[in-house]
Amino acid sequence: MLEIFQFDFMIRAFIAGTAIAITAPVVGIFLVVRRYALMADTLAHIAFLGVVAGFLMNISPFIAMIGTSLISVFCIEKLRTSKRLAGDSLLALFLSGSLAVATVLISVFGGFNLNLFSFLFGSITTVMLSELFIIMPLCLSVIFIILMLYKELFFISLNEELAEANGIKTNILNTLIVVLAAFSVVVSIKIVGALLIGALMVIPVLAAIQFKRGFKSTIVLSIIFSLLSVLLGIFLSYYLGIASGGAIVVVALFLFLLSVFLNRNKK
């Protein structure tokens, strides 16, 4: 057996990594096709603020991340529906705003023993057994909800007005997508890192889209690319001693470029 599988932390990293790899693109595709790709990055920065706040208040980073994410999602959706700000400005505001608040908190209450680097760039050694019991059910719930609402989510991605005209509750589904994205970010942050989770949700989807297939096939392809990225990335991270988030996203980027190359003749 490979040496890599003799360590419990590596096995935990692979289990969590597999769950994340399936969840991220399944949610990510709905963000990408709705031109909401930056939402994942915004949520990741908000989650990072949650990590810092959670540490200061001495509560579990997961609880703190979910808390800050849900509050922010609520605010973003309120502001979006009030049409006070355009969607992309809104995301820019929350993305940099939450990072700014996190940085101020770190500076003011500096010197705490928190491995911020691993939260920003991901680390394979940090997933604890107790956290697997949070990550796994969350990933399964996200996937289950998307499977149950697949046809409605596809419909609003096709055309919101048509869906609404057919009596589909588009507002609820829109908020739901963002909430599911927030959960995907929260479960991925330890392995992929806040700065790079957005890339894992988006790049495998972009690679899959290059193959010019239908929606379902595109989802399946994006899961394959995402799994390859995460699992290869964890291997690279272990053997080369590099941050796992970077390794995962670099593999994803490579797969994207390969997909572009393989499909260069399709119009």
Place this chain on the structure above:
Amino acid sequence: MQITNGKKCIEVNNVSFSYNGQSVLENISFSVNTGDYVGLIGPNGGGKTTLIKIILGLLKPTTGTVRIFGKDIKEFKEKSLIGYVPQHVSKAVSHLPATVKEVIETGRTARIGLFKKPTKDDERAVEKAMKMVGVLHLQHRLIENLSGGELQKVFIARALAGEPKILILDEPNVGVDLASQEQFYNFLQKLNQEFGLTILFVSHDIDIISCEVKCLLCLNKNLIYHGLPEEFLTREYIEKLYGKKVKFIFHRH
């Protein structure tokens, strides 16, 4: 739902709509009977699309009510009985990786209901709609690779897959050449006559549509005309709608 011909299926009562303090529609009242083929015409900016969106329940009228099959639109639950083909479909969906069949299946989504999977009946309705519109051979193609006319057909098939009783088309791109225009209008005639579908067709092309429809509605903020197309084709109404200086040449097909 039991539907008999001649009963009112769309009733618009005293509907007004204003947007940012500007009046778009004023005091519109009319009704459409089941089995009708109605053309809704008027100049651009005359409020045609707004009126359609109010009928579909996408916009709330400032005053007035809309009833569909006798029920207030706010309480009308069987929304898939209205098949809707929106304007500018090609611009709206080009970014989505999806096949023609996947798009047409959304016509069943609301009917199937939450948390339920499509049945054999749903598959049959989708296939029937594809055959009727003549897009069966395109079913595995990506929508981004379709021409504007093909995409239009796909969205009509999508609306028909829901087995609607009313079909609302908002300024469909009817094709550039006369042959495909004629084909398109013949198809709508067939839907109306053979399948008994009530059609509300929005256009700014008075010329062609007035030769096709049974009943004409002319809208320019107010409802200027409601009646037979033949009577509309007198100078009086056209001047009211478009102003005095416009010269009209009518082609009879």
